Amino acid sequence: MKTAIPSNIPNSKFTLPAPGRDHIQGPIDAPMALVEYGDYECPFCGEAHPIIRAIQERLGDSLCFAFRNFPLANMHPHAPHAAEAAEAAGTQGRFWEMHDKLFENQDALEDANLAEYAAALGLDARRVLAEVLDGTHGPRVREDFKSGVRGGVNGTPSFFINGARYDGGHGLDPLLAAITQQSGARFAH
Numbered sequence: 001m002k003t004a005i006p007s008n009i010p011n012s013k014f015t016l017p018a019p020g021r022d023h024i025q026g027p028i029d030a031p032m033a034l035v036e037y038g039d040y041e042c043p044f045c046g047e048a049h050p051i052i053r054a055i056q057e058r059l060g061d062s063l064c065f066a067f068r069n070f071p072l073a074n075m076h077p078h079a080p081h082a083a084e085a086a087e088a089a090g091t092q093g094r095f096w097e098m099h100d101k102l103f104e105n106q107d108a109l110e111d112a113n114l115a116e117y118a119a120a121l122g123l124d125a126r127r128v129l130a131e132v133l134d135g136t137h138g139p140r141v142r143e144d145f146k147s148g149v150r151g152g153v154n155g156t157p158s159f160f161i162n163g164a165r166y167d168g169g170h171g172l173d174p175l176l177a178a179i180t181q182q183s184g185a186r187f188a189h
Helices: 043-062 079-091 095-104 111-120 125-134 138-150 172-181
Strands: 023-025 032-038 063-069 158-161 164-166
Touching (some): 023 095, 043 063, 043 172
Antiparallel strands (some): 023 063
């Protein structure tokens, strides 16, 4: 049985996975939901990436994970184009592959690198690069960013567990413990 979102989570509609809108891994009705607001050029997001993968492996279908773009362009000038490249890859059905490739290559996020990664993934690299340069996916990236601001995000990575902001450590043990403590909770959508 699903329970309502606690009333102390004022912006939960911005901090829960949204089917048909978000890039999601795992079942949408999983008992645990994790939303990450991240920046592909952020070193802390890069450190969190394999931790999220390990958590997904451990929790399997008990976890619904969504990633939202929160490029901090003032600090990470390549992050907006990297986010748009991930979205462009998503239109070709390969968001998660590009997502992983970008985090694995955080120190090489120039436009030429983005096209190279697209080609390596078997995507139409010219199309990906054209969409990045034209800003085709800029509105989607800005929508993610604005939803983060409305949810209280002010840095990356920022995590929400079952709609509630998580402010603890980003290491495997503290993040996994926080997620599993919510294992009895279900989220409404």
